[in-house]
């Protein structure tokens with residue numbers, strides 16, 4: 001049997017996925033992306049060794065995520081190519097016959113794809129690459145407009161890309177100064193014999209924030225359901241010179257009275273989201289009797305709620321807040337409020353709506369004794385099977 005090793009490249013900073021945490025360390029249906037990718041290789045008896053290249057700044061995180069597995073970790077470098085090279089050099093002393101180089105950002109890789117790559121190498125190829133035909137029309141923007149690029153013979157390359165170990169290590173060493181988008185490019189430059197094998201659409205690369213939602217849907221077998229929660233909150237005006245609303249500080253001739261910063265907009269939204277995942281209300285998680293929440297910024301409540309959402313493997317699809325008050329005027333602050341709520345919830349701004357109304361001078365908001373807020377949140381969760389009611 002051939003000695004096969006796997007090199008999982010997890011050293012990127014993942015900035016395009018819209019979070020401070022590199023995308024490969026974020027949770028996908030409760031398991032970090034990188035761990036899912038590593039598990040796809042760790043579960044195979046025909047793979048002797050799994051090595052993960054992690055950012056030097058996140059070695060402890062990577063190590064925690066791989067605890068209990070035989071995977072080894074080495075620090076990466078600034079570029080993907082340099083990181084792969086460091087991984088290959090670390091494997092060299094083990095003298096593997098084949099190496100499968102896989103991007104951690106493809107956590108949905110299937111066993112048949114890995115089978116095909118190993119089979120092509122075993123059949124005598126120097127390199128084996130999962131490829132998918134390009135189905136969309138391709139356009140190139142030029143100085144004068146657009147031209148259509150013939151797609152005949154064009155393919156998209158995925159990972160794992162498999163290689164004879166000595167050949168790809170040599171190619172990396174020989175092209176250390178050349179920038180390549182993947183390892184296949186170096187194999188091409190080195191004149192290696194390359195076999196294409198069928199890739200899979202589900203072997204997607206997580207790049208943008210919305211890719212997480214698509215990947216979670218695929219993991220749930222494509223079955224998901226939508227749940228809605230609603231929230232309401234009101235706070236009384238008190239002496240002061242500013243209010244907090246939807247995470248934005250607004251100069252006003254009064255403040256709002258409350259144990260925390262009294263941000264009724266964020267409180268209503270927090271309750272709406274908690275409602276959609278059946279996790280009680282804001283008072284249950286942040287009791288006003290607890291001293292530690294005195295004067296707390298309500299973004300903390302919302303961020304904690306987002307963590308609960310993720311623990312439920314849920315995703316926020318949309319939220320809509322209505323602020324009810326005569327003063328302050330909301331319109332000048334609407335864009336800043338949307339941006340702040342979107343930032344806290346790690347959502348695109350289009351998924352956050354802020355509206356304002358008055359009560360036409362009626363009731364406590366009309367008398368300017370205080371203001372109120374309502375919110376609706378829509379969440380997508382993995383579908384749970386309907387339970388049969390035996391008694392019927």
Ligand code: MG
Nearest residue numbers: 233234264267
């Ligand atoms: Mg409140």
